[in-house]
Amino acid sequence: MEKALMNLDIRTILFLGAVLLSLQIIPLVLLFVLTNQYKGINHWLVGHTLVSLGYFLLVFRGAISDFFSIIIANILITAGYSFSLQGISCFTEQKFPRYWILALNSIFWGIHFHFTYIIHSLSLRIINISWISFIISVFSASQLLNNRDKRLLISSRFTAIIFLLHSSLTLARIIITVNHELPNSLFALNLDGFQVFYFMACFINSFLITTGFITMVCQRLYQDLNTLAECDFLTNTLNRRAIEHQMDREIAYCQRENRKIALILLDIDRFKSINDNYGHDSGDLVLQHFTQTLNFIIRQEDLLGRWGGEEFLIVSRVDSVEDAVVLAERLRSAIQNEKVIVHHTIITYTVSLGVAVYGVHGQTKQELIIAADRALYHAKNSGRNQVAIAQHYH
Structure with missing residues (x-):
């Protein structure tokens, strides 16, 4: 060598x-x-x-x-x-x-x-x-x-x-x-x-x-x-698989630290009529505007994901049901006061929200999702553009 x-x-x-x-x-x-x-x-x-x-x-x-x-x-x-x-x-x-x-x-x-x-x-x-x-x-x-x-x-x-x-x-x-x-x-x-x-x-x-x-x-x-x-390519939010995975982590956190998280399920009111009247391109712009408005209001640590179609889910750490409702009302009011301008046409829209809190309305992910979904269904049937709270689980 x-x-x-x-x-x-x-x-x-x-x-x-x-x-x-x-x-x-x-x-x-x-x-x-x-x-x-x-x-x-x-x-x-x-x-x-x-x-x-x-x-x-x-x-x-x-x-x-x-x-x-x-x-x-x-x-x-x-x-x-x-x-x-x-x-x-x-x-x-x-x-x-x-x-x-x-x-x-x-x-x-x-x-x-x-x-x-x-x-x-x-x-x-x-x-x-x-x-x-x-x-x-x-x-x-x-x-x-x-x-x-x-x-x-x-x-x-x-x-x-x-x-x-x-x-x-x-x-x-x-x-x-x-x-x-x-x-x-x-x-x-x-x-x-x-x-x-x-x-x-x-x-x-x-x-x-x-x-x-x-x-x-x-x-x-x-x-x-x-x-x-x-990521959902249109709205740049978490997709359903990702948001569910994050929910599992947040629930595990709640169990370790004895804390609460809120699930806020949001649905744009009469979104089909927006697509029918203004076209799907305009509908996509409304979805993008919608998520941008939500991101501006929620905290950096809050999670936002597209649940499906025009439905979105927010996962937020809260201290009480009242805190979750306050956040939901802020979101509803902000969307009501917003407008989207597409090709010189002004589009206004509203949103309905269902709120469920871990430990109050459910003890598992599935229970929380069902509770929030039922609350959203109640908000839609009660006239839309409102916040509904889930019923206590038994």
């Missing part, structure tokens, strides 16, 4: 690293094809491809002109890092510092050209590419740490840590390069020196960063699919 390591040279290490980088393009391509609804994946793919091409050009230094193996190679690498940063900004829906990054790249290109053709210095070129790599890595970590999407907390923090580790390595590279004289040839570097360790660490970090980014995309995809499975 030791003999095999001794047979390695800088060119071989760079070639193996470039191959590792290029292999990471495959899952990124698949990710882009399968989940191209997310912004930023294309930028990340382009960035990673540019970095891979840049390292392949480094491998051929000496076999091709310095313009391609030094200037173009390093331009591709820094441009690739910049595209990856833009991918993070787009994916996390944050502002990308486009002009700052473009200015940094322009300065880098000029300096690199100077230290290649005017003053030939490997050390100064290393310092030049290291400072821009440091800045972009810190920017990338900052974007990930500032990401407010709690669904991506673990994966974004993991990726940010790897970026910070990379920035630390580049900073150490600058310090060591300043304090140690290096040969003027990349392939004359000492195999047991820090510069070679830096390249190997970069390739490992690149793999971990790509893993982190793919994990972020998978996390968002999972959360979005989970939301689609639980």
Whole structure:
């Protein structure tokens, strides 16, 4: 094993690293094809491809002109890092510092050209590419740490840590390069020196960063699919399966803490006539307006779900039946005073509500649902646009 390591040279290490980088393009391509609804994946793919091409050009230094193996190679690498940063900004829906990054790249290109053709210095070129790599890595970590999407907390923090580790390595590279004289040839570097360790660490970090980014995309995809499975697409409320599942959790909470929850079943009065008179598109707008009004009134911890058709269910933690009735009356009054304007036509509507409270009108989910449904039926039969309270269970 030791003999095999001794047979390695800088060119071989760079070639193996470039191959590792290029292999990471495959899952990124698949990710882009399968989940191209997310912004930023294309930028990340382009960035990673540019970095891979840049390292392949480094491998051929000496076999091709310095313009391609030094200037173009390093331009591709820094441009690739910049595209990856833009991918993070787009994916996390944050502002990308486009002009700052473009200015940094322009300065880098000029300096690199100077230290290649005017003053030939490997050390100064290393310092030049290291400072821009440091800045972009810190920017990338900052974007990930500032990401407010709690669904991506673990994966974004993991990726940010790897970026910070990379920035630390580049900073150490600058310090060591300043304090140690290096040969003027990349392939004359000492195999047991820090510069070679830096390249190997970069390739490992690149793999971990790509893993982190793919994990972020998978996390968002999972959360979005989970939301689609639980959400009513028209009204953006919980669907019936999801609201029933939440009811089970709330009832378990009541049993543990000896608390109460209220079920408020709501039904839009004469909704069929709205569809008949104004069309189903207008009916859909009324449903959306209805749920937006409800969401404006209920508390953040209250649950709202579509029970079916024009029926909706609210699950709310209360201290008494009176509290539930007060909430229901607020909802009824708000809807009565609202109006929907569709194609210059004003549509007004009302709602009937049935209220049932855990421990008062039922001890199980099914008992509460039946009690609230019967109360709603009573409200509808008593003239609509009113609140009815369920009868005590026996």
